[in-house]
Amino acid sequence: MVNICLIGTGRAGMIHGRNMAAKIKGGKLIALCDPSEESLTNAQKELTVDYIYKDYREAIENPEVDAVVVVTPTVCHKEIVIAAAEAGKHVLCEKPLAMDEQECLEMIQAAETNNIKLQVGFMRRFDESFQEAKAIVDSGAIGEVVLVKSLTHGPSEPKPWMYDISQSNGPIGEVNSHDLDTLRWFTGSEAISIYSIGGNFRSPEVRAEYPDYYDTVSMNLQFSDGKLGAVDGAQYVQYGYDARVEILGTTGSVLIGDQSKHKLVVANQQGEIVRPAMHSWTYLFQDAYVAEDQAFVDCIAADTEPLVNGYDGMMAVKLVHAGLTSLLEKRVVQID
Ligand SMILES: NC(=O)c1ccc[n+]([C@@H]2O[C@H](COP(=O)([O-])OP(=O)(O)OC[C@H]3O[C@@H](n4cnc5c(N)ncnc54)[C@H](O)[C@@H]3O)[C@@H](O)[C@H]2O)c1
Known part of the structure; x- marks a missing residue:
């Protein structure tokens, strides 16, 4: 035990x-x-x-x-x-x-x-759909990976500390580090350059005090073997929690996720068929968290390397910084 x-x-x-x-x-x-x-x-x-x-x-x-x-x-x-x-x-x-x-x-x-053992909490890698997608990609069923696009939109108003980018790294660190890890995992490669653009569209009241705060970001990455990556991040979107991935290969593509609360379709009195929006990451990824926690205990018991290790954690943080530098300095950042 x-x-x-x-x-x-x-x-x-x-x-x-x-x-x-x-x-x-x-x-x-x-x-x-x-x-x-x-x-x-x-x-x-x-x-x-x-x-x-x-x-x-x-x-x-x-x-x-x-x-x-x-x-x-x-x-x-x-x-x-x-x-x-x-x-x-x-x-x-x-x-x-x-x-x-x-x-x-x-x-x-x-x-x-x-x-x-040092395991890092990128629980999406333990999600059933992510795992199936990885197996499909690795099997060669969509040819060679060309482009991985990862999107995360969160519903909630930012916590006050998030506005100060120097303290928090902002949403690229707190949220889109998941997307950056997803790109690394599905490309099986490391990024060599990144370009980010973004802005504060939903909290105009903090623009004067925190001019660098952004709630929306679009990032383009190139990988060392030529593959391409794209991240679409947005906070305080208010319509629900939205996490989707598209992997484009030379002969096919894989899509993960949609905007609905999965497996739920409601027929109502007005004769409408409604698919409620996903409301929270805690619901969408609840099984992934269990699998992640189980994998942690298992790797201790079996004395094996964690599926997501400290190196993965560090490389994601490296991309967070490169992405943030690009956003603030309005230039392409080369990653060594
Ligand atoms: N995997 C994911 O999708 C995911 C989702 C949410 C948060 N997170 C990460 O989890 C971490 C916590 O986020 P949260 O949203 O739960 O924050 P939170 O503010 O809800 O909870 C943090 C807790 O840590 C406590 N704390 C502060 N300093 C401490 C210390 N020195 N020792 C022990 N406890 C201390 C606080 O009192 C608080 O109860 C962050 O790193 C965040 O990025 C990951």
């Missing part, structure tokens, strides 16, 4: 907490950690654990804890992951792995030095 401590019991943290408490074979949630009294109290109401901590440094000293799931704000990831690695705990860290490439490198080194 792999004993788990959840560090960060907020929105995404509780998804992992619920999974680890009830759905993961070979894993057991034994501890919760969060400095926020409110967050911790809410988590305790739902999850029964043996240990409660407000300071992650105390949590990782517990010899019964084998592994931690780090779901704190991104700015805290580096410090917590390195401390956990040094305490010999395996780590599943939410995406984006860290704020910049240097932080990621230090985290990877700490994991290697202390011989612990």
